[in-house]
Amino acid sequence: MNAHDKAKAISNRKNGGHRISALTAYDYPTARLLDEAGVDMILVGDSLGMVVLGFPDTTHVTLEMMVHHTAAVARGVNKALVIGDMPINSYDTPSQALTTAQALVQAGADVVKLEGGIRQIEKISAIIKSGIPVIGHHGMLPQRVLEEGGYKKKGKTEEESCAIMEGALALQEAGCFAIVLESVVPELAEKITAKLKIPTIGIGCKPKSGQQTCDGEVAVITDLIGSYPWFVPPFAKPQANVAGEISQAVRAYISSI
Numbered sequence: 001m002n003a004h005d006k007a008k009a010i011s012n013r014k015n016g017g018h019r020i021s022a023l024t025a026y027d028y029p030t031a032r033l034l035d036e037a038g039v040d041m042i043l044v045g046d047s048l049g050m051v052v053l054g055f056p057d058t059t060h061v062t063l064e065m066m067v068h069h070t071a072a073v074a075r076g077v078n079k080a081l082v083i084g085d086m087p088i089n090s091y092d093t094p095s096q097a098l099t100t101a102q103a104l105v106q107a108g109a110d111v112v113k114l115e116g117g118i119r120q121i122e123k124i125s126a127i128i129k130s131g132i133p134v135i136g137h138h139g140m141l142p143q144r145v146l147e148e149g150g151y152k153k154k155g156k157t158e159e160e161s162c163a164i165m166e167g168a169l170a171l172q173e174a175g176c177f178a179i180v181l182e183s184v185v186p187e188l189a190e191k192i193t194a195k196l197k198i199p200t201i202g203i204g205c206k207p208k209s210g211q212q213t214c215d216g217e218v219a220v221i222t223d224l225i226g227s228y229p230w231f232v233p234p235f236a237k238p239q240a241n242v243a244g245e246i247s248q249a250v251r252a253y254i255s256s257i
């Protein structure tokens with residue numbers, strides 16, 4: 001299947017009763033394992049900067065880094081849709097956004113993702129017009145963490161909630177095939193999911209009860225497998241303790257030589 005058909009197949013799963021799964025990967029072996037396990041979408045996220053490269057946030061990530069890791073991931077994937085994340089300062093104008101999207105596709109991404117709502121519409125339109133599918137990213141925007149003074153839940157006020165809904169509708173109108181919704185209050189995630197014709201992929205949008213509010217879910221792989229113990233977001237649901245396994249194996253190795 002080509003990139004367009006893959007993106008369309010994801011989009012068509014809205015209301016299909018079959019939830020959409022997405023995980024991040026940054027290297028060949030992880031991407032290959034995720035693909036072989038059957039995940040629908042693999043995001044080469046700019047969370048790369050934090051959970052692989054040791055930066056305090058995603059604002060240090062460059063296009064060169066993203067291209068390098070997107071190529072490694074793409075080499076490991078046969079079936080899943082590969083999403084290349086556009087890093088901060090790589091889509092300041094429509095023409096820069098297009099050049100960045102083309103570089104990520106050249107590296108092996110099927111589609112690209114960029115952060116923001118209404119103010120990104122011109123850039124998203126330029127990318128889609130060139131034939132590259134786009135997945136939006138709205139709600140809490142990690143690339144704005146410094147301006148915002150931290151990672152804050154979004155949609156708590158009526159004004160913020162309306163602005164996010166408006167942005168989500170604009171992303172749909174611009175032609176995005178799906179939207180990542182990050183850390184918005186569950187009621188708003190549910191409302192957006194009900195209103196949009198394209199799927200919402202949530203992260204940090206569920207209530208404490210765990211009830212689903214989006215059409216699919218994306219997680220950072222290190223949160224899922226417990227391989228980055230120094231920072232675990234409150235909404236993470238680790239299914240393994242890889243950090244513990246590594247420590248144990250290394251201690252066993254040291255005492256065995």
Ligand code: KIV
Nearest residue numbers: 024045046047180218
């Ligand atoms: O970079 C990333 O991993 C992301 C997810 C949090 C959606 O954008």
